Amino acid sequence: MEYVGFWWRFLARFIDYIVVSVGSCLLFLPIAFGLGMASASGGDTAGAAGIQIIGQLVMNFLQLVIWAGYYTWMTGKYSATLGKLALGFKVVNADGTKPSYLRSLGRFAADYLLSGLILGIVVFVLLMLVMALGFGGFRSLMESNEEAFAGGIAFGVIASLFVGFLLGSFPWWMAAFDPEKRALHDRICATRVVRK
Template sequence: MSENKYAGFWLRFVAYLIDAILLNCINWLVIFPVMGAIGFGIGATATGFDFDTMSEGDIIAMATAVGGMLFAGGLIGTVINILYFTLMEASKYQATIGKLALGLKVTDMDGKKLDFTKALIRQVGKIVSGIILLIGYIMAGFTEKKQALHDMIAGTLVVKK
């Protein structure tokens, strides 16, 4: 593959923004009903909580429930995100909706389609790319093949079709 076929940082960033908007909508469609089912819907907040009349135990229980709900919502959102990126990039399209919109696809180092395992490794590698102050993502702007750290970990490329 010639160097001019690699997708650089900014193209990948815009593709991610498209995917992020889509995923936020999907996540809220899943998480809001779960919140409502456990009592944190609009009705619960409309009645309000009177902390002056609540016992200390009630306040602690409420804080624990809210913390648990936030953790569960974050976990559900993370699973949805990982599955979305993994399944889309391992599909026949080799791209998420954002990448498809910009004419990009994800391949292995030989230009072949990713299998599920390699696509999953790429997604887990994104945790590493993000945890080091996003430097793993920024690397895509400076490496020869426009690879981010997670691409190097998984042995993948993002290319223009």
């Protein structure tokens, strides 16, 4: 089996992201329009805010269902998503066979939910650390120069988000250093991405 490296997999994921995002936008546009109309007709009340919050939660849940359905169905049926198909890759089990729908769903969950949770925790911890240290370290700047204080905090937040993203992305970066080019979700589900 010829394993596919990190950057090719990244390109396949980017293609999938565009495909699913465009499809989701087409689906959600009428829903968002309807929620906006319902919210606007409610005026500036707590009911209008409640409609917006519930609508956003429903759309976030539907987005997760769309992503899960896309990755599970495409990987279970074709052994690849559209991005992987376009680049000539496929997902296989350790023995080279096509993954089942259940394994494809597990692979999606390990990829998006577990890896996303790890990324979120790392970014959040770094952001909180920078904000806690930054606010304390920039207090004297605030007293003398508010613009310098705001610039320092903005730089700290941007730097923590960038470094947090790099560190928190290790479940995906694993593919760059693994001999079989496996990311964390591949290791959990015993799958590999190979060239056809």
